[in-house]
Amino acid sequence: MILDKNNPDLVKKYNDFIKHSPYGNFMQDMRWANIKANWNSVYFYVEEAGEIKGALSVIYIRDSKVGKNFFYATRGPVADLNDINLVMKLIEEASDFARENDGFLLRIDPLVRMDEDLVEKYKEKGIIIRHDKTTSSQPLMNMVLDINGRDAEEIFAKFSKNTRKHTRKSYRDGIETRELDKKGVDILYKQAVETAQRAGINHRPYSYFESLYDNFKDEIRLSGCFYEGEPVCTSMLICYGNRALALYGGSSNDHKDLGQNYQINYEEVKYAAENGYTYYDMGGIFAADDSDGLYSFKRKFTEDNVENLIGEIDIVLDKDLYEAYIKEKNPHFKKEEENKE
Numbered sequence: 001m002i003l004d005k006n007n008p009d010l011v012k013k014y015n016d017f018i019k020h021s022p023y024g025n026f027m028q029d030m031r032w033a034n035i036k037a038n039w040n041s042v043y044f045y046v047e048e049a050g051e052i053k054g055a056l057s058v059i060y061i062r063d064s065k066v067g068k069n070f071f072y073a074t075r076g077p078v079a080d081l082n083d084i085n086l087v088m089k090l091i092e093e094a095s096d097f098a099r100e101n102d103g104f105l106l107r108i109d110p111l112v113r114m115d116e117d118l119v120e121k122y123k124e125k126g127i128i129i130r131h132d133k134t135t136s137s138q139p140l141m142n143m144v145l146d147i148n149g150r151d152a153e154e155i156f157a158k159f160s161k162n163t164r165k166h167t168r169k170s171y172r173d174g175i176e177t178r179e180l181d182k183k184g185v186d187i188l189y190k191q192a193v194e195t196a197q198r199a200g201i202n203h204r205p206y207s208y209f210e211s212l213y214d215n216f217k218d219e220i221r222l223s224g225c226f227y228e229g230e231p232v233c234t235s236m237l238i239c240y241g242n243r244a245l246a247l248y249g250g251s252s253n254d255h256k257d258l259g260q261n262y263q264i265n266y267e268e269v270k271y272a273a274e275n276g277y278t279y280y281d282m283g284g285i286f287a288a289d290d291s292d293g294l295y296s297f298k299r300k301f302t303e304d305n306v307e308n309l310i311g312e313i314d315i316v317l318d319k320d321l322y323e324a325y326i327k328e329k330n331p332h333f334k335k336e337e338e339n340k341e
Contacts, residue, residue, distance in 0.1 A: 002097065003043035014043060017052040018078050019241075025075040025111055026240035028057045031215040032074065035208065036061075044093050046079075046086055054079030056090040060103065065328060066321045068104040071097075072137065075111045081310070084121060091127070095315045104318035105325065109138055114308045122313070131311035135329045139284025143298035144307040145269065147278055152270040163300040167266050170259030176226050177267040180234070184222045185213050188234040191250030198253070209248065212236070221271060225260040233260045237268050244272035245281040265301045281307075 003014050011030070018024045026032065033041035039059040046054045055078040060071040077090050091108070098106045112118075119129045133140045147155070156164065180187065189206045196203035213220055216238060224234040233251035237244055246268055251261060265282070272280040282298040288306045290296050295306075316322045 001045055001047060002093070003045060005043070013052065014045060014055060017045070017055055018057070021055075021078050022242065023078045023080060024241040025078070025243075026216060026219065026238055026245075027074040028055070028076050028078050029216075029240070030057065032057070033059050034215050035211050037207075042094075042097060044090050044097075046089050054083070054086045054090055056094055056108070058094055058098075058106070060098070060101075063104070063325065066104055066325050068318060068321060069098070069102050070325075071103045071106040073106070073108040074138075076108050077110065081110055081112050081118060084125060088125060088127075091313070091315065095317070098315070099317050104316075104321040106315040106317065107137060108313040108315075109136070110310060110313075112310045114310050119310065127313055127315075129311045129313055133286070135326050136312055139286065140309045140311060141285050141288060142307040142309070143282045143285055143295065143302040144305055145272075145280040145282075145302040146305060147273050147280060150273060152266075152273045155269055155273060156266065158303055160300060163262065166259045167262040170225075170263040173258055174227060175232070175258055175260050175263050177223055177263055178226060180222045180224050182213055182217070184224060184234065185209050187224055187231045188222065188236060188248065188250060191231070191234050191252055192248060193250070194253050195250040204248075209236070212238075212247075216240075221268070223264060223267060225264050227255050227258055227260070230254070232258065233264055235264050235268060237271065239272070239275070239277060242278040243281050244268065244275075244277040244279065246283060261297070262300075269301060 004010055015030055018029050030043065033039060036059050039061045041057070041059050044056045044058065045052050056073050056076045058071050058073045060069050062068070063070045071094070073094065077087055079086050079090065081087060095106055122129055131140060145155070189209050192203050213222065219238050219240050221237040221239060222234070223237070224231045226232065231252065232255045233249065235249040236247050238247045246265070269280050280302070282302055285295040285298065286292045288295055
C-alpha cells in the first residue's frame, strides 16, 4: 500500500512503526526526505490485521545526465530481510510506482550484514543483490562496535594500550567534552569545513547540518571537545533504533594533537553504552587495511570490527540507461568496456 501523506493518523502509525521497529533506521524515517532538498518521497507498507508488518521509504529525483528518475530506498526496507515474501511485496509495489513515474532505477541498500545464503535466496526470486563498492551509493563496510550490554569501563579495557594512553592523556591535559545545543551547529560546520579543506574533499552546506539538527534534534547528541575554552573538535551522534551513529564530525586547525579525537569518541561510546544502544557505529571505510586512514583510526574504538554489508538491490527499469548510469559512476568499469571494444 502507498501511504496517504495527508492522513495524519496513518502518518503517525507509519512513523511509529519505523521508529520502534528493530529494523528501523533514521534514513527510513519520513523526516529524512526533509533533509534531501529537491527530492520527492513516497512510502510503501504492508499491513496485516490492522498492523504494519513492513515498510519502505523511497526518495527520488531526476538524474540530469540520464534524463529519468532515480528512486532510492536508503537503508531500507524496514523489515526482516529473511522474510522474503514480505520484502518482495514491498519491492514489487515500489517498482511498479517507479516504473509508472518515469524511473530508470529503484535502488535499495539494506543495513544488513553479508549473508551469502540470503543472497542466493533472493537470486532464486530473480533479485540480484550487488556488492560493488565502486558503484554503491554508500560505503559497503562500516566500523561498528558491538556493545553487547557492556558498560564503558569494560569496553575501554578492551581498547589497545596506545588508545587508552591517548584517551587518558586528553583528560589530564585539560580537554573537556560538553554537550551542545543548536548553537553547536555553527561550531560543527566551521570545523567540518576546516577538516574538508585539510583533506581536499567536499563538504555539506550549512543548511544541511541545520536541517539535520532541526528535524532530528530529539535523536541527536551534538558534542564538542574544548581546550582552554575554545572548541577543538565536534561530533554529531544520531541515536535511532538500536544504533548510535557518529554521523558527522570536524576538528579545528589549531591544537590538533591533544588527543581530543580520542576523547570525543570515547565519550560517545560511553553515551551509547549508558543509554542502552546495541551498536556504536563510526561509519564507512573504503578498505579494511591501513591504506585507509579512516580504518586505521576507527578500528581503535570498534575492536577492529568491520561490518561488511550485504550490498544493494538494483531494480532495473531501463536497462540501457542503467548501464550508462553505472558506467558514469565507475570510470574503471567504463575503461574496461572500452578496452573490450
